[in-house]
Amino acid sequence: MQYVILAVLLGLLPAYIASKKGRSFLGWWFFGAALFIVALPAAMLIKEDTEALERQKLETGHRKCPFCAELIKAEAIVCKHCGRDLPEEDR
Numbered sequence: 792m793q794y795v796i797l798a799v800l801l802g803l804l805p806a807y808i809a810s811k812k813g814r815s816f817l818g819w820w821f822f823g824a825a826l827f828i829v830a831l832p833a834a835m836l837i838k839e840d841t842e843a844l845e846r847q848k849l850e851t852g853h854r855k856c857p858f859c860a861e862l863i864k865a866e867a868i869v870c871k872h873c874g875r876d877l878p879e880e881d882r
Contacts, residue, residue, distance in 0.1 A: 801827045805834035813840030813847070 802824030809819035814837065823830040845862065849855075853862045859873040869876055 798824045798827070802830070805830040808834040809837065812837060813843035 802820045802822075805823035805827070806816045806820035808831075810816040812834075814834075819830065819834060823834070848862050852865045854865050855861065856863050856870040856873060856875070857878065858875045859870060861870065861872040863870055863872070863877075867877060
């Protein structure tokens with residue numbers, strides 16, 4: 792029973808790392824709980840899923856700059872990436 796609890800807790804580490812890179816937390820948690828010694832290096836080596844991260848940010852209140860297409864906060868008046876003033880209708 793102690794080993795099961797330890798495996799469940801150890802699985803959280805690769806799951807957290809992978810979720811920060813846009814991957815499935817639950818899937819990586821199962822992988823980490825079953826094979827922690829393999830899952831941890833794999834989670835550290837995988838590349839970010841930029842499309843998934845962009846979708847997450849758009850759902851949480853960010854938007855794209857109409858000039859440079861970088862993600863900015865919805866309340867922004869000036870784009871932090873290109874420095875251009877955002878049009879009134881985009882705010």
